[in-house]
Amino acid sequence: MSEQLVQQLCDELTKLVLIDPHTHINPHSAASRTLADIMGYHYYTELAHSAGMPKERIEEPGLDPKTKVGRLVESLGHLDNTIQVSWLVELCRKFFGFNEEQITTSNWEALYDRAAAKMAEPDWEDQCLKQSGIERVFLTNDFDDPLEGFDTNRYIPCLRTDDLVFHLGKPEVRARLAKATGMECAGATSLRRAIGKLFEHFSSHGVRACAISLPPSFSPTAVSVNEVDPAIKRLLQGETLSADDATLVSRFVFWTLAEYCAEFRLPFDLMIGVNRRVYPEGVFQGQDLFDQRVSLIQYQALFNAFPQVKFPISVLAQISNHELVSYSWIFPNVYTNAHWWYSNIPAYIEIDTRARLQAVPQNKQIGYYSDMYKLEFAWPKFNMYRQSLARVLAQDFVIARKWSESRALALGRQVLRGNVETIFGV
C-alpha cells in the first residue's frame, strides 16, 4: 500500500478540530506543570516497574518532580519499543522543541527545564488545546462532584458511576452520597431517589453521558425494589453482604442508572471487562487486568429493555471486538466506542477499525477518545489513531473499493468528530 496515500489522508484528517469524548482531565488543573505530571501517567510508571524498577523507587513519598522524572528516564531504554513511549517522545517534539530520537539520561534534564518553562506560560492550557486540535473535552466526574468553577462548555461533565454500583458497601461512599444529595437513604426506594438527585444535579450542569467500567463477571438484569430492599437495608446499616446479595444490589443500582439515562436522555458509556487489583503490589493505577472470557450476551436483557438509551461500548479484551461489531450491527442502541486501554495499540486499533468500518453503520461508530489525565496526551494519542484510521481508509476504501480520497475522508471525519456530536448531542 502506498505510504504516501496514507500520509496524505492522515494529514487531511489532522486538520479537523475534535471533541474528545472520554478523558480523566481535572478541569481545575487540566494541563501539566512539569514532565513529572506527564511521566507520572500510569503507562510510564507501570511499564518502568514491569521492566524492573522497584515500586518503592517510583513511588517514594516526598519525591520531588525532577528527581522522579530522572528515575523514570533510567527505564526508558527498556521501553523504547512501546507505543506509549512514542507518545511521550512525540509530545515532547510537538510542544517542547525536543528533536532527538530518544529521551536518555544525558538529555532529559534540558528537556525537563524547557518543558517546565513552556508549561509555566499562563496560557499553556489554551495553547496546548489549540495546538492539539481539540476544542471540547469530556470529563469523568465523581457522582458527588460539585461541577463548579470550570467552563462546562469546554469541559463537559460525565457522571461516573462505578462507586454507586460496586462500592456502596464502603461507608465513605455512602457518606459522600448523603452529602451530595442532602438525604439519608433508608432502603431501595430512597436510594433510587438519591440517584435521581444526582442526575438532576448533573443534568443542570450540562452532563452529556453517564459512564461505568464493569468487571467481566457482571451481567445486568432488572431487580425489583421489593427483591433488593432487605439487602440494601443491611448494606446501609454497615453489614457486609454475601456475594449474591452484593450482586443483587449492584444490578439494582445499575438498572436504576439505566432508567435515569432513559429519563434524562443520556447515553450510558459501558466500559466492559476490567478486573481490578489483579496485581495489588503494582504501582498506582497499574494493578488492573482482565479475564477475556466475557460476552456481550451478558448485556442482552439491558439492550432489549432500554431501546431508547444509547450504549456506547468499549471493550478491554481485543477478542471482544468481533462481538462488539456484531452487536452494534444488530442492536440500534449499541455503539462502538474507541479503543480502550490494553486494546489501545496500533496492532489492535487497525484490526478492530477495519472490522468496524466494514460492518457497523457509519453513524454508530465513535472513532476514538484519549482517556488522558493531562491535556498534552490528546495530540500523540489521537495521532496514533489517525495513522491507523488513515491506513484502513487507504487500504480498504481507496484501494480495495476504489473510493475517492474525499469520500474516504468524509467517512474518517464522521467517526472522528461527527458521531461524537450526534451521539452525545454536543
Place this chain on the structure above:
Amino acid sequence: MSEQLVQQLCDELTKLVLIDPHTHINPHSAASRTLADIMGYHYYTELAHSAGMPKERIEEPGLDPKTKVGRLVESLGHLDNTIQVSWLVELCRKFFGFNEEQITTSNWEALYDRAAAKMAEPDWEDQCLKQSGIERVFLTNDFDDPLEGFDTNRYIPCLRTDDLVFHLGKPEVRARLAKATGMECAGATSLRRAIGKLFEHFSSHGVRACAISLPPSFSPTAVSVNEVDPAIKRLLQGETLSADDATLVSRFVFWTLAEYCAEFRLPFDLMIGVNRRVYPEGVFQGQDLFDQRVSLIQYQALFNAFPQVKFPISVLAQISNHELVSYSWIFPNVYTNAHWWYSNIPAYIEIDTRARLQAVPQNKQIGYYSDMYKLEFAWPKFNMYRQSLARVLAQDFVIARKWSESRALALGRQVLRGNVETIFGV
C-alpha cells in the same frame, strides 16, 4: 504488496466456474423479480434498522415492493461504508447497468425500473448464473421438503436439521415429521426410524449434505434409546420438557443424524455458535447473535465417534477460527468451511484465510459459500472472497514463499472449487 499482482490473481480466479456449496436459494424462485427481493435481504433491513429506521417502517404489512425499496434507500447513507452495501452496488453495476458511486434517493427509482425490466426477462435465472460464473447451487431444504419440481442437478438438495434437533417440542414440527414420513412416532426407536425415512427420501433425490446450525452451549454426546425414551415419549405427548431432558433429546436426535450420515455417506455441515432471538424486537432474520465463549472441544466425542463422516465446519465467532484451523489440522474428518455470517467480512476473511492456507491440508478447505437467498448475490459475495484470497495468495505464497503465480492459482482453484467436488462428491 503489489496491488497489480493481487488484481492479476483475482482476475484469473474469476474465470473459474463455481459450485456454491451452501445457500438458502428457493429453487422454485431462485432469482429476484424486483430490487425489493434484493434489498429485502436481512443484511439491509437489519442494518437500516440498526442505523435508526424503525422496524415498523421496514416491515409495514402490505408494503408494495417499490415503496419498500424507496424507504430502505433512505438508510443507505448511513450504511455506505459497509461491505454489505458494496455487494449491493456491485451487483447493480454488474447486472443492471448502474454506474454511479452510490444508490441515493435521487437515483434509485431509475435503477429500480431498469432492474425490474432486466429481471422480467424470461431467462433471467440462467443469465444471472452464467454471468456470475456459478453452475450448481446447494440448497437448504426443510426435512419435509418434497424435493420435486426443480432440477436437482443444478439445485442440489441439502437436508437441514435444526427443527429435528431443537424444535421437536413444537406440535407443528411433529406434524410435519408425521406427514413427511407417513408414520407416527411413539418413542425413541420410532423417531429414529422416522429420521431414517427422511434420509432415504433425500438420498433418492441426490442430497449431498446434511446441515445444522448450533448454539454455543451445544455439546453432542451419544445417548442410548433407553436413556432418552421416557423423555421422548413425554415430548411426543406434548409435555414441556425440563432443560436437561430437552438437551438429552437434542443430543439423541443429533447423534442419530450423525449415524445416518455415516450410513448414507453424507457430509454433515456443522455451523457452530449462533444464539437465536437475542434481539427479539429486531427485524425478520435480524435477531440472532452469539456468545463467543465456545470451543470445538465440545465436539470431541463426535469427531472421535464418526471417523467416516466428513464434518465441514463453519464458525460464527471470528475467534473460533484458530481452533477450527487446529482441529482440521489434527482430525482427518474436520474440514474448514468458508466464512460464516458475522465473520464474512474482508477483515476477518483475510486473517482466517491466511491461517487456514498456512496450516490446514489443502484438500480439506472449502474456501467459500455465498449463503445467499437470491441468485444475484453469488457474484458480489464470491468476488469479495476472491479478492481476499488473491491478496493472501499474493502476499504469503507468491511474495513470501516465492511461488509461481500458476502454482498459487492452482491452490486457489482447489479451495474455490476442487474441494467442493471431492468433499461433497458432486
Place this chain on the structure above:
Amino acid sequence: MSEQLVQQLCDELTKLVLIDPHTHINPHSAASRTLADIMGYHYYTELAHSAGMPKERIEEPGLDPKTKVGRLVESLGHLDNTIQVSWLVELCRKFFGFNEEQITTSNWEALYDRAAAKMAEPDWEDQCLKQSGIERVFLTNDFDDPLEGFDTNRYIPCLRTDDLVFHLGKPEVRARLAKATGMECAGATSLRRAIGKLFEHFSSHGVRACAISLPPSFSPTAVSVNEVDPAIKRLLQGETLSADDATLVSRFVFWTLAEYCAEFRLPFDLMIGVNRRVYPEGVFQGQDLFDQRVSLIQYQALFNAFPQVKFPISVLAQISNHELVSYSWIFPNVYTNAHWWYSNIPAYIEIDTRARLQAVPQNKQIGYYSDMYKLEFAWPKFNMYRQSLARVLAQDFVIARKWSESRALALGRQVLRGNVETIFGV
C-alpha cells in the same frame, strides 16, 4: 511496504548467532540420520494423517526409514500449502542441495540418498549447528535424566515437570522418582524433599529453566502440607484419587516447584493451554488440541506469590496473546515466550509480534524457540520467525515510526538473542 526493506532487515538478523531457548533435542542423538528422522516429526505424520493417510500406513511396526519416507511423500501434494512443508523444503535446500520446487514421488529418492550421505559425515551435528547459526540449545529433560554424557555447555538442561504435577498417580512415575532421588516418599513432606533433590541434581548440571505444559483448566494456588498430606498418602499407596484430590495434589506439586524455582533462582517456563489426547486415535504426538476458554487470571495468585521468579509464558491459543501482552506489561515477572505449536505459523506470529513489540518492555520478550526434536529444524523455523520479525520491524518501526534500520535491528537482536541471555542467565 517495501519487500526490499524487509529482506534487508532479515538478512542482517540472520547474521546473528543464536541460543535456542526451548527444544526437545536428545543430546545423545541431536542431528538426524535419514530423512525419516526429519519427516517423522509429528507435524508431517499428523498432517499426512489429517489429509487422509491411515495411521496404520504411517506407523506400521518395523517400517524401514526409506519406505516410511516414500509413503509420507505421497501425502505431500495435499500439504504443499502448509508452512510446515515449507520448513521441510527449505531445510532440504539449505543442507542437502535440493533445488526443486516440491518434493514429489519422482524426486524424493535421490534426495533421500543425498541427505543420508550428508548426515553420515562424522561432524554433521557441528556442521548443522554452524550452518544454522545456533550455538547453544536448551533441552527438555525428564526429571530423572542423569544429565550425563553430553556437553551441558552446548546442550543446556531444563527440568521438565509435567510428570510430577500431573502423573504421580502412575506407579512408573513414582518408581522413577524413587530411583532418581534414592528415597521413598511417604507423604507431602517427603515428596517435597524428593523434588528438592531433583533441583539439586539439575542445578549441579547447569540447569537454566524449569518447564511445564498445562491444561486450560489448571489454576495454581498454594496448598499446605497438612491439607494435601492425606491425598498424597493415598496416592502413594496406589489409590486412584477423586478429581478434586488429584487437583489438590497437582496444585501442591506445582506450587512446590515454584518455591524451588525461587530458591534455585530458576525461571519457570509455563506453556499454557494444551488438552492431551483429544484425538486418541491420532498418530504419535498428533493427538493433542486445546480449549481456547482459558485466562491468565487463573495464574494471578502465582504471579503475586513469586515476584522473584521469572515466568516466561507460552500460550497455545492465539486468542490468548492479548492477555499475555497485557499481563507482561503489568507483572514484572511475566515474560512473553515465543510462538507455540498451533500459534507457530506466520499469520499468527506476525499479529502477535506486532502487539508484543508495541506494548511489552523490550527486555521482557523472548522472540522465538524452535521446539525442535532434531537440529535440522532450527534453520527453517528461526527463518520463518525472522521473516515475520523483519516485516514487523519494517512496517511498525522503520516506516511508521521512522526509526533508522540500525535501531530497528538492535531491537530485533535483543528479542532474538539478548533477552535469552539475560532472562535465563546463559
